[in-house]
Amino acid sequence: MEEKQTADRRIQKTKIAIHDALVALMARKSVSEITVRELTDTADISRKTFYLHYADLTDVFREMENQLLDGLHLLLRNCDFTNRQSGISTLFSGLNELIQHDLPFYRQLVRSDYFGRFLVSVKQVLKDELRMLAAQRPTSRPKLRELSLEFAAAGLVSMYIEWFRSDTNLPLCAVAAAAQQIIFNSILATA
DSSP, X not given: OHHHXXXXXXXHHHHHHHHHHHHHHHHHSOGGGOOHHHHHHHHTOOHHHHHHHOSSHXXXXXHHHHHHHHHHHHHHHHOOTXXXXXXXXXXXXXXXXXXXXXXXXXXXXXXXXXXXXXXXXXXXXXXXXXXXXXXXXXXXXXXXXXXXXXXXXXXHHHHHHHHHHSOOOOOHHHHHHHHHHHXXXXXXXXX
């Protein structure tokens, strides 16, 4: 058991080194220009070690994307929306925690050429979860609801993107508060 824990810690340490190296490289150059050799040199690991864990750089991005999406799904599933105001507040507090946990990565990702694919995934998760929330209330206009959900999910993602891209000192909690009001006053009011 002790050997497995040691191996797990080594794997985790290696993956953290790769992750940190990728963020550092993304600050200097386009994602499409980053090579495995540069990444391994920056992470101070061998290429062999890299290939033990990943097939290529896309695998690293995919893993990081899946970690965020898994965290987002878990967060959304654990929000209690029986009290909508409280549930939405919990959602945005949790979203802030997810972002703060890996803020340098997300700041670089928003500026990268890989971002479009990632953005589509995040928007879809938000839209699906908002759809489940809105379904708690009956509607006689399902198409209008669907359009409202698309608008809300895209708008929320756009708010955060703008915050990431700007050099503002606006706290993330202020963005979350504004997004919370938008969701509460639009989607839930018309759902």
